[in-house]
Amino acid sequence: MxxxxxxxxxxxxxxxxxxxxxxxxxxxxxxxxxxxxxxxxxxxxxxxxxxxxxxxxxxxxxxxxxxxxxxxxxxxxxxxxxxxxxxxxxxxxxxxxxxxxxxxxxxxxxxxxxxxxxxxxxxxxxxxxxxxxxxxxxxxxxxxxxxxxxxxxxxxxxxxxxxxxxxxxxxxxxxxxxxxxxxxxxxxRAQTGEPAALEGEADPNDQQAVSWCFAMSYHPDENHTIERPENYDYWRNYKLDFWPDNQLSFIGPNPVTLEPDNRPLFVGDSDQEFAADNWHYRRIFYRRNHVGNGYPSDVCLVNWPQIDYCDGPIVGVSAQEAQKHLEGARQLSLSMLYWMQTEAPRHDGGYGYRGLKPAGNVMGTLDGLTIAPYIxxxxxxxxxxxxxxxxxxxxxxxxxxxxxxxxxxxxxxxxxxxxxxxxxxxxxxxxxxxxxxxxxxxxxxxxxxxxxxxxxxxxxxxxxxxxxxxxxxxxxxxxxxxxxxxxxxxxxxxxxxxxxxxxxxxxxxxxxxxxxxxxxxxxxxxxxxxxxxxxxxxx
CATH class of the missing domain: 3.50.50.60 (FAD/NAD(P)-binding domain)
Structure with missing residues (x-):
């Protein structure tokens, strides 16, 4: 060796x-x-x-x-x-x-x-x-x-x-x-004395969600709908007790107040520099920073609460269990993309943004998901x-x-x-x-x-x-x-x-x-x- x-x-x-x-x-x-x-x-x-x-x-x-x-x-x-x-x-x-x-x-x-x-x-x-x-x-x-x-x-x-x-x-x-x-x-709380720690016993399985992020561009006159994800029905009907809406929605909790927070994909023109919507939140490429028409779209990174995977931890479990949850996180993210393409309420009326395109060339992958999950x-x-x-x-x-x-x-x-x-x-x-x-x-x-x-x-x-x-x-x-x-x-x-x-x-x-x-x-x-x-x- x-x-x-x-x-x-x-x-x-x-x-x-x-x-x-x-x-x-x-x-x-x-x-x-x-x-x-x-x-x-x-x-x-x-x-x-x-x-x-x-x-x-x-x-x-x-x-x-x-x-x-x-x-x-x-x-x-x-x-x-x-x-x-x-x-x-x-x-x-x-x-x-x-x-x-x-x-x-x-x-x-x-x-x-x-x-x-x-x-x-x-x-x-x-x-x-x-x-x-x-x-x-x-x-x-x-x-x-x-x-x-x-x-x-x-x-x-x-x-x-x-x-x-x-x-x-x-x-x-x-x-x-x-x-x-x-x-x-x-x-x-008994272990650390922290006000925000668990009131009861420690819980090794209480770990922050992983998120399998993905990137997408937007081409309103085109159809880039992906194949229906294998577990789409599961995630389409998924709702945690403390969540204000289904997982696949634009409504999630405000991180501080925990009150419902509706953040749509677009508010007005997607090309504007700033807007209080999901598209501008983690946009990683802004085409209007560049001259000419070589870039048909911005690129947005999806790292939103809707793709936080809570079904199980990946640390302190068997390799098989960890892999199951990593695949679950991938399925959740693909399902979120498919839902946005087919069923999401549009800012201008109707449903589905079929022009959303996975930006795999930006992520270094074929499907637009990141190479690794966000830990x-x-x-x-x-x-x-x-x-x-x-x-x-x-x-x-x-x-x-x-x-x-x-x-x-x-x-x-x-x-x-x-x-x-x-x-x-x-x-x-x-x-x-x-x-x-x-x-x-x-x-x-x-x-x-x-x-x-x-x-x-x-x-x-x-x-x-x-x-x-x-x-x-x-x-x-x-x-x-x-x-x-x-x-x-x-x-x-x-x-x-x-x-x-x-x-x-x-x-x-x-x-x-x-x-x-x-x-x-x-x-x-x-x-x-x-x-x-x-x-x-x-x-």
Whole structure:
């Protein structure tokens, strides 16, 4: 069996994995980076979700390399597309002019940006990337990882060895394979003391819904109706007790008030720049940013409550059960598309938008669905420190201004505690909170010495996962983890000792802030501004 070795072995090529690779490479370390699918980028690319960011993102609250990622995405359009003069001149170009993010873009733009950032490192001989590769086994030596065996579609099974291993998988795969202590699902209030935690017992099967997103264009004079999905009748008649209408409708609950919220596909002209409808919500390509008639339609990404799959979890169950639910999520999404094409009430009267066309060429698939499902919740390490609602939630911190200030901060983030409907099943849990920090203790497992998390698998609870799972926070986590591994190797010290030794912690934090421009705290005026708004707009 083939064997490869490096200083860092990073399993998972999502945003956290890529950021970890870059910071370790910049500090002179060798890296093996693996990815399950054909694109790097995770939630930005294979899951195609525009970045959910803080409202100050253009100036505050991100690392230098995350700002570089965003700049590469915008430059991708400036270099390759026939932009209008106005679009070219827009310093903060939003390629899709979507409402949910200031940088809604096609997933291929994210792929190109990540490839550009990694490109200079291959010729150093210190970076190896294995695509279409999944971990299948972990060998341990006491409280340390010795190797991870992966299965590569191109090379077969490979044993990967390293000084440090990083779990940047979407579901925390190495935690299960390596018997690393971890938590699944929702904790109880008795366990965490969080006001929003479960009142009764913990429920490992209470996990946020996965969503199999898809993209579509619109051609009103054409018919692109897909074949009737196999499970269409099931989803057409499906209604959760707490849902205000059938699953296949334009009516869902408001995430905060839980009152019915009717958001139609179109409000007026689909070509207008902004509108309070589903088409503009996560639009990832706006044709009027471009000159000429080469683009017949905008492209809209469907990541709406209607495709949140609540019929069962994919973590903590058998492989067969997980696959059943993943296929269920695909069927739900295809059914939503078919319903919109054939039965949805039209904004101009009648039923069905037969001109909706799956945008498979944009998604890198044949059916318009994303390469991978959108994952909101993972296995989570039992960490030296666990972040709870009491550290960041406004109501939970009644009488206090700002989130808990962590002495071991390795970054910042800001997003509402946003828990989608779950597999319990239960409705949204959406809580206002303060701009927060990322404590180093949440990145260090209690027992295992040389494994670090770099995705949604850090030391959060089910509740706080809802605000630590977004794009810039995951990137910051990964960047800090890659730098931590390199720092530990340079100083012959363990991650735990870095946190527990004052001068080493100070040295590591200085490295992050001086070398990588990682913000360790928020400016006071932002730190004391509560996230009361929904979807990235300051309220």
């Amino acid at each position: 083939k064997e490869l070795g490096s200083d860092l072995v990073i399993i998972g090529g999502g945003l956290g994995g890529v950021a970890a690779a870059l910071s370790a490479l910049k500090l002179g370390r060798s890296v093996i980076l693996t990815e399950e699918f054909k694109w790097l980028g995770g939630q930005l690319t294979t899951q195609a979700v525009p970045p959910d960011e803080n409202p100050w993102i253009e100036s505050d609250g991100s690392t230098a390399s995350y700002r570089e990622l965003r700049a590469h995405i915008r430059d991708y359009y400036r270099r390759n597309y026939p932009l209008t003069d106005a679009a070219k001149a827009d310093e903060n170009l939003n390629p899709g002019s979507g409402n949910v993010s200031p940088i809604c873009a096609e997933p291929r733009a994210g792929v190109a940006a990540i490839d550009a950032m990694l490109a200079p490192w291959f010729a150093t001989g210190r970076l190896t990337v294995l695509m279409n590769t999944k971990p299948i086994a972990v060998e341990t030596d006491g409280d340390s990882f010795a190797s991870v065996t992966v299965n590569s579609a191109e090379y077969g099974e490979i044993v990967l060895t390293g000084s440090y291993f990083v779990d940047a998988t979407e579901l925390g795969d190495l935690l299960e394979l390596g018997n690393v202590e971890h938590v699944i699902g929702a904790e109880s 909101r919740e993972s296995r989570r390490i039992k960490a030296l420190f666990t972040i709870t609602e009491n550290h960041v939630g406004i109501d939970a911190r009644e009488g206090l201004v700002g989130a808990e200030q962590f002495h071991d901060s390795v970054g910042v983030g800001s997003y509402r505690i946003d828990l989608h409907p779950s597999t319990a099943p239960r409705n949204y849990v959406d809580i206002a909170n303060w701009p927060f920090q990322i404590p180093l203790g949440s990145l260090i497992p209690k027992r295992v010495k040389n494994l670090l998390p770099a995705c949604k698998n850090i030391g959060t609870t089910h509740i706080t996962n809802g605000c630590y799972r977004l794009h810039p926070v995951e990137w910051n986590i990964g960047e800090s983890v890659g730098a931590l591994a390199a720092y530990c190797l340079d100083h012959d010290i363990s991650p735990r000792a870095v946190r527990e030794t004052a001068d080493k912690l100070e040295g590591f934090q200085h490295l992050l802030s001086s070398r990588f421009d990682v913000p360790l705290s928020w400016p006071k005026h932002i730190r004391e501004t509560p996230r009361l708004e929904l979807f990235g707009r300051v309220g």
